[in-house]
Amino acid sequence: MTLRELRHRARKVLGPIPYDYVAGGAGEERVLADNEKAFDRYALLPRVLSGSETRDTAVDLPGARQAAPVLVAPTAFHRLVHRDGERATARAAAAEGAVLVTGTAATTAVLDVVAAAREAAPRPPVWFQLYLHPRGEVTRALVWRAEDAGCTALVVTVDSPVFGRHTRDLRNGFTDLPPGFAAENMRGLPGAGPDALTPIPMSPAVRWPDLAEAVRGTSLPVLVKGVLHPDDAKLAVEHGAAGVIVSNHGGRQCDAVPAAVDCLPAVTEAVAGRVPVLLDGGVRRGSDVAVALALGASAVGVGRPVVWGLAAEGETGVRRVLATLRDEYDHTLALCGGRRNADLTADMVVRNGGAGAR
Ligand SMILES: Cc1cc2nc3c(=O)[nH]c(=O)nc-3n(C[C@H](O)[C@H](O)[C@H](O)COP(=O)(O)O)c2cc1C
Numbered sequence: 001m002t003l004r005e006l007r008h009r010a011r012k013v014l015g016p017i018p019y020d021y022v023a024g025g026a027g028e029e030r031v032l033a034d035n036e037k038a039f040d041r042y043a044l045l046p047r048v049l050s051g052s053e054t055r056d057t058a059v060d061l062p063g064a065r066q067a068a069p070v071l072v073a074p075t076a077f078h079r080l081v082h083r084d085g086e087r088a089t090a091r092a093a094a095a096e097g098a099v100l101v102t103g104t105a106a107t108t109a110v111l112d113v114v115a116a117a118r119e120a121a122p123r124p125p126v127w128f129q130l131y132l133h134p135r136g137e138v139t140r141a142l143v144w145r146a147e148d149a150g151c152t153a154l155v156v157t158v159d160s161p162v163f164g165r166h167t168r169d170l171r172n173g174f175t176d177l178p179p180g181f182a183a184e185n186m187r188g189l190p191g192a193g194p195d196a197l198t199p200i201p202m203s204p205a206v207r208w209p210d211l212a213e214a215v216r217g218t219s220l221p222v223l224v225k226g227v228l229h230p231d232d233a234k235l236a237v238e239h240g241a242a243g244v245i246v247s248n249h250g251g252r253q254c255d256a257v258p259a260a261v262d263c264l265p266a267v268t269e270a271v272a273g274r275v276p277v278l279l280d281g282g283v284r285r286g287s288d289v290a291v292a293l294a295l296g297a298s299a300v301g302v303g304r305p306v307v308w309g310l311a312a313e314g315e316t317g318v319r320r321v322l323a324t325l326r327d328e329y330d331h332t333l334a335l336c337g338g339r340r341n342a343d344l345t346a347d348m349v350v351r352n353g354g355a356g357a358r
């Protein structure tokens with residue numbers, strides 16, 4: 001089953017409201033569409049007679065060694081699409097040797113997510129995504145929860161000073177989680193009762209010093225997610241980021257930004273190898289992974305495909321998505337004459353004029 005077929009199966013098993021929540025983007029969904037189309041504008045220029053029968057696709061990332069350069073990007077509310085929710089995603093990612101980025105908006109507490117991952121691997125790489133809270137003690141409590149659970153890195157999402165206008169959700173009246181579902185990591189935080197939920201923070205009052213404070217307050221590496229401008233990539237490194245994730249939130253925030261992959265070369269140049277640069281948005285094929293690596297990414301994140309796998313087939317579906325991307329990527333690496341990820345270099349990517357529909 002291809003990733004495209006998994007999406008169709010997910011559509012059949014999900015009701016229209018959760019399907020639209022996952023599939024949709026902001027505004028007219030220009031950026032959502034362009035993230036995928038942008039990969040069609042690049043072509044790979046293989047090298048020949050330089051390959052190997054055995055290839056090494058492993059990658060070292062902050063707090064994680066992965067079998068392949070593909071990780072699970074943070075996506076909210078997995079129990080909305082499958083009864084096993086984040087636990088199934090965690091077991092699948094751990095079994096496939098991939099980083100799972102769980103986060104603030106998970107419908108399963110981080111402690112339980114890491115415990116589920118440990119059912120599949122002894123030391124699974126789980127990262128925790130958070131939005132900085134204007135009240136530092138709330139951020140600190142979330143960070144402490146992630147550390148205590150055994151997460152090996154933090155991901156601070158910086159592209160959401162306000163929540164994006166998700167057109168489909170507004171049309172569907174989907175503004176709250178249904179009864180029985182909650183962002184469990186937001187329960188019992190400072191300033192709220194032991195069982196009360198603090199709203200997920202998205203605040204334009206959050207600034208660079210708040211990031212620096214979060215970095216100082218943890219021994220974990222902190223990656224900054226949602227960077228598009230090269231000068232912000234430089235600022236992130238200057239404020240202590242251990243990695244920069246080029247991302248437009250899967251087209252769910254500002255509907256007038258470039259495709260994520262188009263921002264990658266300038267960010268890579270600005271970061272100049274000081275920390276790893278990662279990318280998410282529109283990655284659907286192994287060749288997309290190869291293009292991103294050639295343009296400077298150390299690894300890529302996948303969002304929606306993982307949720308489609310989870311919805312369609314639970315843990316097995318998530319494993320299928322990760323294994324498919326890993327195998328396709330390895331195959332592409334071989335076709336490009338590469339032995340290891342670093343063999344994919346910027347000279348091996350050309351603009352192809354935009355042909356090709358998916
Ligand atoms: C349903 C859904 C929920 C998401 N929730 C979060 C979130 O809670 N935190 C976050 O930083 N990004 C979130 N994202 C963005 C993803 O981390 C990622 O940037 C995006 O999905 C990548 O694009 P792709 O779906 O084309 O792979 C979400 C994306 C989707 C589709």
Ligand SMILES: CCCCCCC(=O)C(=O)O
Nearest residue numbers: 075076105163200249252
């Ligand atoms: C107000 C709750 C929002 C949770 C974050 C989910 C998210 O980032 C998304 O894109 O959806």
